[in-house]
Amino acid sequence: MARDFQVIIIGGGPVGVGLAVELGQRGIACALVERHMTPQRIPKGQNLTQRSMEHFHFWGIAEKLRSVRLLPDGYPIGGITAYSSLMSDYWFPYSDAPGARAGLQSYYYERNERLPQYLTEEVLRGRLSELPSITTYFGWSAESVTQNESGVRVEIAEVAGAGRETLEATYVVGCDGGRSLVREQAGIDRGGEDFDQRMVLVVFRSKALHEGLERFPERTTYRVVHPDLRGYWQFFGRVDVGEGWFFHAPVTKETTAHNYDFLGLVQEAAGFKFEATMDYVGFWDLRVAVAKRYRNGRASIAGDAAHTHPPYGGFGLNAGLEDITNLGWKLQANLEGWGGDALLDSYDLERRPVFEQTGEDMIAKGIESDREFLDRYNPQRDLAEFERAWKDFEAAANTRQGSYDPHYEGSPVVFGRPGYTPGIHSEPSFTAIPGHHLAPLSLSDGRNVFEALGQGFTLLALGADEASMKAIESAAAEAGVPLAVIRDSFDGGREAYGSRLVLVRPDQFVAWAGDRAPDDAPAVLRRATGSA
Numbered sequence: 001m002a003r004d005f006q007v008i009i010i011g012g013g014p015v016g017v018g019l020a021v022e023l024g025q026r027g028i029a030c031a032l033v034e035r036h037m038t039p040q041r042i043p044k045g046q047n048l049t050q051r052s053m054e055h056f057h058f059w060g061i062a063e064k065l066r067s068v069r070l071l072p073d074g075y076p077i078g079g080i081t082a083y084s085s086l087m088s089d090y091w092f093p094y095s096d097a098p099g100a101r102a103g104l105q106s107y108y109y110e111r112n113e114r115l116p117q118y119l120t121e122e123v124l125r126g127r128l129s130e131l132p133s134i135t136t137y138f139g140w141s142a143e144s145v146t147q148n149e150s151g152v153r154v155e156i157a158e159v160a161g162a163g164r165e166t167l168e169a170t171y172v173v174g175c176d177g178g179r180s181l182v183r184e185q186a187g188i189d190r191g192g193e194d195f196d197q198r199m200v201l202v203v204f205r206s207k208a209l210h211e212g213l214e215r216f217p218e219r220t221t222y223r224v225v226h227p228d229l230r231g232y233w234q235f236f237g238r239v240d241v242g243e244g245w246f247f248h249a250p251v252t253k254e255t256t257a258h259n260y261d262f263l264g265l266v267q268e269a270a271g272f273k274f275e276a277t278m279d280y281v282g283f284w285d286l287r288v289a290v291a292k293r294y295r296n297g298r299a300s301i302a303g304d305a306a307h308t309h310p311p312y313g314g315f316g317l318n319a320g321l322e323d324i325t326n327l328g329w330k331l332q333a334n335l336e337g338w339g340g341d342a343l344l345d346s347y348d349l350e351r352r353p354v355f356e357q358t359g360e361d362m363i364a365k366g367i368e369s370d371r372e373f374l375d376r377y378n379p380q381r382d383l384a385e386f387e388r389a390w391k392d393f394e395a396a397a398n399t400r401q402g403s404y405d406p407h408y409e410g411s412p413v414v415f416g417r418p419g420y421t422p423g424i425h426s427e428p429s430f431t432a433i434p435g436h437h438l439a440p441l442s443l444s445d446g447r448n449v450f451e452a453l454g455q456g457f458t459l460l461a462l463g464a465d466e467a468s469m470k471a472i473e474s475a476a477a478e479a480g481v482p483l484a485v486i487r488d489s490f491d492g493g494r495e496a497y498g499s500r501l502v503l504v505r506p507d508q509f510v511a512w513a514g515d516r517a518p519d520d521a522p523a524v525l526r527r528a529t530g531s532a
């Protein structure tokens with residue numbers, strides 16, 4: 001006998017559990033299948049952007065998440081770049097972690113955060129346990145995924161037992177990481193760049209390293225660029241302040257956990273000898289790989305299943321969380337009949353170009369430009385030339401994320417300006433531009449707009465005429481589209497939105513904006529829900 005659900009989620013890492021929370025809050029019946037009983041205690045995925053923290057706000061766990069952080073309150077999130085080793089004379093603080101860019105904060109409702117991914121996963125799992133529509137299969141592995149016109153079927157097996165079950169649902173989502181079974185069985189290929197470079201991840205504890213870095217301003221990450229490393233980094237990240245560290249660096253293909261002096265490698269990158277206790281050594285391959293499509297029929301993929309890449313810039317988890325926030329309400333809309341197939345198609349059309357550009361323009365180009373700099377300038381060859389170039393290198397590192405603002409303008413389900421296509425190159429703005437993230441402005445009752453947005457669509461009606469408001473409200477009611485209305489005045493700072501009527505999607509991106517409802521208001525709703 002098969003058990004029946006609306007959505008089966010395969011993979012219960014942060015992205016899979018996040019999707020289960022997103023769908024569980026929407027009352028969708030889901031099965032979540034994860035082979036591990038508990039989150040893997042590897043302190044990766046630490047930097048959460050302001051935008052990612054907005055997801056946690058809507059999941060009701062932003063404060064809980066902040067309460068389990070290991071860094072002291074107010075400890076600055078950001079990095080140091082050093083040439084050759086951390087003891088070098090050439091170093092600078094940098095802010096190219098996503099969300100760390102100066103001036104970005106006012107466009108987001110939440111501050112960025114930093115904590116080990118396993119703690120984030122524990123908080124997400126806690127929220128999951130409160131949602132009755134989710135059935136969890138922790139300790140189970142998905143073995144096959146098939147689909148036909150009416151649904152999907154997933155065979156699962158107990159990892160430490162003999163249990164087997166068949167699950168059926170309308171949709172399946174693979175949040176099952178870089179080696180995704182769902183991606184493979186849905187016949188989705190990947191493209192991208194394989195740098196053919198093995199990387200080591202070392203987790204260790206050392207008070208002496210913490211003390212040895214006291215000459216720097218307080219920071220959470222330290223990257224070493226070295227002429228021998230061909231643009232790849234030796235990278236230290238704090239797990240806490242005082243003792244816990246992770247470190248990743250390129251190594252040769254032959255390196256194993258048993259044939260290499262990892263403490264020696266870490267000391268060489270630090271530039272001094274220190275005592276340390278090694279806790280973990282693991283490996284990953286440096287590649288930027290993006291799936292050729294994010295959906296095939298009833299199967300979609302999200303997170304590392306859709307895009308794998310080095311953690312340079314900390315894009316992975318943050319991008320994965322945005323994937324599921326984009327996908328969750330679209331699945332709900334289709335299951336409840338108020339969204340069309342075009343809405344599901346838009347998941348791929350909106351999210352894939354964002355990651356392709358992130359991979360190419362931010363990660364791969366960053367590696368290439370670091371490599372060019374290190375090949376060309378060397379203090380031993382020409383000190384004066386190197387010192388001049390080092391200043392430019394610092395400036396470039398601090399502006400690399402200059403125009404990083406993912407948007408969906410040009411998506412068929414938003415009313416964007418002609419000539420735009422979804423991507424990452426944009427400047428955040430208070431103006432409500434269709435396809436762009438809504439900026440969080442204050443309401444006259446003292447709340448922020450982000451405290452008043454509904455779970456479905458929201459119409460911001462700011463000094464708008466009654467007839468326009470009613471036209472959109474009744475178009476939504478007729479189409480069964482959930483719509484909350486926020487009425488307020490078009491002043492007090494809210495005029496910065498630039499329009500009196502703003503239709504906001506359930507993922508806080510603007511679908512449409514104008515001063516009056518168009519004559520055919522139902523057409524706005526039809527297009528925004530992919531039902532046209």
Ligand SMILES: Cc1cc2nc3c(=O)[nH]c(=O)nc-3n(C[C@H](O)[C@H](O)[C@H](O)COP(=O)(O)OP(=O)(O)OC[C@H]3O[C@@H](n4cnc5c(N)ncnc54)[C@H](O)[C@@H]3O)c2cc1C
Binds near residue numbers: 011015246284
């Ligand atoms: C050193 C390091 C530092 C990083 N730093 C950052 C950072 O600062 N910011 C950031 O955004 N990202 C960072 N990342 C990337 C981030 O960790 C990943 O992007 C993130 O883990 C992706 O989450 P996921 O849920 O998509 O995949 P995963 O975390 O890989 O989870 C996939 C899950 O699926 C399960 N699974 C797989 N197949 C099956 C199956 N057949 N049946 C059942 N379960 C299955 C696995 O057990 C796993 O739990 C870093 C990564 C590394 C290695």
